[in-house]
Amino acid sequence: MTISQSINALAGHHVATYLFYVILNLIAWVVLLYCGYYFVPKFEEKVVQIQSNYIRNQVMNRLSQTDFHQFHQKSSDVYVSYFTNDINRIQQEGMSALYSTINATALAIFSGLALIYFDWRLLVYAIVFGAFLTWLPRLFAKRMQTVTQKQSAANETYTGRLADILAGFDTFKQFNRSSLMVDKMQSTQDKVMTQNIAYTKQRGAMQANISMVNVLTQVGMSLLSAILFFNHDIKIGALFSVGTLSGLLFSSAATAAASYAQIAGTQAIFQKYQTIIVAPNQGHSIKTIKKITLQDVVVRFKNDDTIHFPPLTFLANQKYMIVGPSGSGKSTLLRVIAGQLVPEHGHVLYNDRPEELIDNQSLRQGIVFVTQTPYLFSGTLKENITLDRNIPEAQLRQAIKQSGLSEFVSEKGLDCQIKSGAENLSGGQKQRIALARGLALNCQVILLDEVSSAIDQQAAVAIERDILSMSNKTVLMITHQQHAAVLPLIDKVVSIS
Template sequence: MSLKYAPKGKVALFALLAAIKACNVLFVAYMLKVMLNIASSGKSDYGRLVMFAALTAGGQLFFMASNFIYETTKMNIIKDVNMTLKKANLRYLVDQNTLDIKDGLSFMTNDLKQIETNRITAQLDMIYQSLTFFGSLIFAFYNSWEMTLIFIVATLAPAAVQMITSKIITKKAKIWTEKNAVYTQYVSDTLNGAQSARLYNVRTNVVSRAVNAAQDMETALRNMTLTQAWALEIIYSVAELFCFIIPCTIGGIMMMQGRLAVGSLVMMVDLAVNFITPVVTIFNEFNQVKSTVPMWQRTQRSLSYVQKADNFPVDHFDGLKMEDVAYVTRHSKHEIFSHVNISVKPGEKILLMAPSGWGKTTLLRLMLGIYKPSHGEIEINGEDVTGNWQKAHNYYSYVNQKPFIFDDTLRFNITLGREVDEERLLMVCHEAGLDDLIQDNGLDYRVGENGNNLSGGQIQRVEIARALLSGRPILLADEATSALDPRLSLEIHETLLGNPKVAVVEVAHKISDVEKAMFDQIIVLDKVAKKAAETAD
């Protein structure tokens, strides 16, 4: 149940307020009974009638005030549960290290909203409706046990209908979830690929692709919603017949026989509505909850996920070794490279060169422990860290060809939200060559989406500052300057390679002779690996 992720005190308060709200129905029914009995007694007792009318009005004011608190508490619970679910799912998605973000984006924006409206809200409403039903049931039983038994038996009919329809709704919900994920992915593709679509005059094709996915998603949504609506209509019709028409007919016969007073009959009819409405609503809300089962199962995986501590301090770095490393892809079982041997000393600057497509980025991922080689070992400080992200990644910082920039301040993009001493932060920015940018705009400068307010060179320097601030002994650079002009590339390399405290391992397929001269060691990977393979043979 999703409500277990809400504060227990708030849920208890909600249950109390829901009970008070449910008593509103009983209060009105009872006062109606009393006032009708006074009016039908044959006595002109106007004062007593007016007194009960005043009591009824005063009671309604009390219930209105209580209902304000009820609604506020309900909204607070929904907010609390939503935040718990969002935090758990974001934490899980970040830790999965997946390069495909579209499915996660669809889940965070669409599926979680469905859970809010069709599960959390529905379960809160079910608490209130259940209290209303049982309160009305007990009160009715006290006034006429015979009529109450008739109502109880009558509620079995809509229950049977609900059992049949809930399975169908769950199936329709699963189809909608799948179609919605495809639609979100296609919309993302359409927006990200807009420039190419305009360039090659294929805007209609690209838009049609997303529109077709939208059509499939909307059809699935319509089918799910329509099934829910049909189920609700059937439940209402069955409830009207079995929970209202038949019991009221029997009640009329009992009144004719003198076994039921007119006030009691009217009260029972009023309570009958409060049998029907809660029962039908509970069944409808239950169907709403069932529609979220596929999404909730996925959320349960995130809620049960335990995040491991991986921020282990690195007190020293003696060296990195890759011995006879080979890598075979998981899916195609294709060997990308083999017989790779690399040794990195503290502060050493190494350039790894190979043509595009050789697998240079994969090699860096092996160092980080994201991938595990099919053969060979990777050691740091003499300890085997092969395929072990937990042990390996704290030794590395990373500079990408296209760094990711958050739509936030310059400060946040460098610190990534960590508390950092201002003096140290400014020193790192100086080492990364960001003095002019900070002097002109300050650290709280908003860099824009994807760093639109920064130049290409500034974006790279932000990434370098981010890496240097981590204080890690090895900096991996993945084609860090390939998208920059020669002048900027040289400036970035002077920044990257000018720090004697940091070992740098850069992979590139094209670099100037001036920049090559800055490295302590240059390894041409395809030639070295080929020679090692021939030696092994």
């Protein structure tokens, strides 16, 4: 409107009035530019990061509440893509588009209200065709969701394949096949590229159609304002202002419309998040595990291999050594008892009660499973042992002693840092830490899967003797090295074949 007034003043040779509106227009632009390029983007980015962290926390919360079976339906690389590629897409196509919609809507409303200053018919025209522009993207919303979903799936696959390729660096290098890494990555990239192009193509088609309608509506507004001018309903200065305002209004409406379709496309990602199944904490709470029974248990793996276990019973406070050839199902047996694997057929009973009728959380509080390939994370030694639980000092020290970790703790201290992947530890040190973690929980049932395989024989015998001497613990221990010194402490040897 200041432009219109300045042109009218110039046409009437009112120099002072003309200069006043020019200065006023300049001040308005300075304020708008600083707000538009500094204050508003800074505020928006802060809000976007807060919202992104909230979404990540919600997704991780759902993942933390799923069970073993549901979690392992996908690889960890797929879940990494949830927190990286998908969040980036939500930021770019969802949150940023949302703020663009808000800004564009505010600008369109402002422009529409400014038009009524010149003639109410201009506002009516703007409302009718602005509404049409806003509705137009709904024609593309479903297709945008589809291409977004496919692009997200392609990124998941790419993340997993990339991690797999990089994990094989040593092997490729050793066999002088480093070029195979490039070939494998190229084939994976091609699939991602195809989906990215398909997404861009669909978005481009949508924006082209919206832009075409935008141009036509602005031409219509220009014709309407020209008719009003020839009828002496508006002044010549209004023609310039109406052209500027209509351009702002319909361009803003077009931006809001396109942003709406992009926002709608991200719904496919949120729908995927909702497919994470939260395991209900229902069933009977179990405090003391007196007996574990396997009844006709059959486990089927993803490659359709199966393991059929004979009827087995493990009694409280007894010590069992699980033996058998490699691949016979020893580790699988412990995973079934720990609740990490769900049998395809048969039942696992705790105190004669089927597992599906027992509260899983209470069951995990009574059983600890220590594997031969323990997971250690970046943090202090104490954090890795306690998992941030408030464990009494005496109980912690006892677990450190029983796991043969006392010398390491005396030398390094409980606050020593463990690197990501425990690269600064030997295999034996990793196993001792994992064993200390399991013993520190003071669970009634202890499942040990080759936990001393990387420890020298003398130390392994001492650790096994300490564990098997605990009279109030039920111990199931897998080992390929049957040390004669500990055999008298074994109540029963269970052979899996």
